[in-house]
Amino acid sequence: MNSYVAWGIFGIISGFLAAFADVPLVMPKQGENIKLAGVCPWWADATSKRFRVSFWLSFLGQPGGYIVMWLLADLISKENTSLACILKVVTLIGCYTGLMCHVVFCLKPLLYQKLCRKMPDDESNEVIKVIDPIFNPPMYLAGVMLWFGIAVIVIAAILTGALPVPKWCAFLNPIGSLIVLMPLKKCGVRIIGALGFGFVLLSVLLIIAANAVVF
Incomplete structure (x- = not known):
């Protein structure tokens, strides 16, 4: 087993951790997602x-x-x-914006819980909303990089032969995870985070590619 395969296995485990990280951000029992702006009353x-x-x-x-x-x-x-250089740039941008976004997603509810006990709801909402103008630009940047940037580059690499894997592997990316998970959500199934599951699919792609490349 080469190191790429080993890291791919590690990536699968890590991806599932990241995917399950989104589950606590969803409203218990009712499945209301965390709002990208403002507050959720259930917090x-x-x-x-x-x-x-x-x-x-x-x-x-x-x-x-x-x-x-x-x-x-x-x-x-x-x-x-x-393509490799572009993917590395996208990875670096996604690396620091991705975790920062999740930190804010977790901090906003914790702050709101403290504030709503000490001031009216309207005032609590206004305080939390102050974060949004600062937070939104990196959040949208992370979304573009980690969802569309990664998917486009990986698909291009597969279709051009830069990654010598079967063409069906073009679905092994974050957009592919949406294709898998969103129908389940429409059917009322509680799902894990789509981006984290996208990391899992990318890890599977790494394992397949590592076995196809001659070192």
Whole structure:
């Protein structure tokens, strides 16, 4: 087993940790997602533990996903250095914006819980909303990089032969995870985080590519 395969296995484990990190951010029993801006009223009654657990799962899970992306870029560089460089840049941007976003997703509910006990709801909402203008630009940047940037580069690498894997592997990316998970959500199934599951799919891609590349 070469090191790429070993890191791919590590990435699968890390990806599932990151995917389960999103679960505590969803409203218990009713499945209401965390709002990207403003506040969710159910935060006031939720236990603070769920948001702390969410942070630590993400903190432990995300790095494995970024290592996998970097190693995919390393494999791509053997055939296409331009795509590899772009993927490395996207990985670096996603690395610091991705975890920062999850930190804010966890901090906002914790702050709201403290504030709503000491001031009216309207005032608590206004205080939390002050965070949004600062937080939104890196959040949107992370979304573009980690969802679309990674998917486009990986698909391009597969279709051009820079990654010598079967063409169906083009679905092994964060967009592919949406294709798998969203129908389940529509059917009322509680799902894990789509981006974290996308990390899992990228890890599977790394394992397949590592076995296909001649070192």
